[in-house]
Amino acid sequence: MRALISTIVAVSLVGCATRADEIEAAYVSPLQHESFTCKQIGLEIDRVSTRVHEVTGQQEDPADKDAVAMDVGLILFWPALFFLAGGDHEEELARLKGKYDALESAAIQSDCDIADDLEEARRVREVEAAAKIEAATVDGPTYIGAGKSTRP
Numbered sequence: 001m002r003a004l005i006s007t008i009v010a011v012s013l014v015g016c017a018t019r020a021d022e023i024e025a026a027y028v029s030p031l032q033h034e035s036f037t038c039k040q041i042g043l044e045i046d047r048v049s050t051r052v053h054e055v056t057g058q059q060e061d062p063a064d065k066d067a068v069a070m071d072v073g074l075i076l077f078w079p080a081l082f083f084l085a086g087g088d089h090e091e092e093l094a095r096l097k098g099k100y101d102a103l104e105s106a107a108i109q110s111d112c113d114i115a116d117d118l119e120e121a122r123r124v125r126e127v128e129a130a131a132k133i134e135a136a137t138v139d140g141p142t143y144i145g146a147g148k149s150t151r152p
Helices: 002-014 038-075 078-083 090-109 114-139
Strands: 143-145 148-150
Touching: 038 090, 038 114, 090 114
Parallel strands: none
Antiparallel strands: 143 148
């Protein structure tokens, strides 16, 4: 019994993929883009942004599957916990987010026309993230059991 509990705890601590919105940007120096023209910065931002969206989708899939496997494993069938992880793109996503931030800084420093749009998009993302946090705090957790969803 102790071995079973130890296994469940160990798998739960290391096995879950992180949700994409919880992954922080890795630092990337904006200096590597200082020789870029505004057009080059804009093209690179488009390329990186497209890749961020692709990798975000790839990261969300294992995170969702891990959450389901964890629920099933803890409640019904503990061997399901061995199917956690796999397909985690956390490192790549952190690097891409960092590169996007560096390109944004380079656009601002170079006084590119796209800089205003980037700053506005960042403000919108921050407001949306704050609203999501507030909604989660106000709504509280949802408990699911026996086919019913209840709030405490």
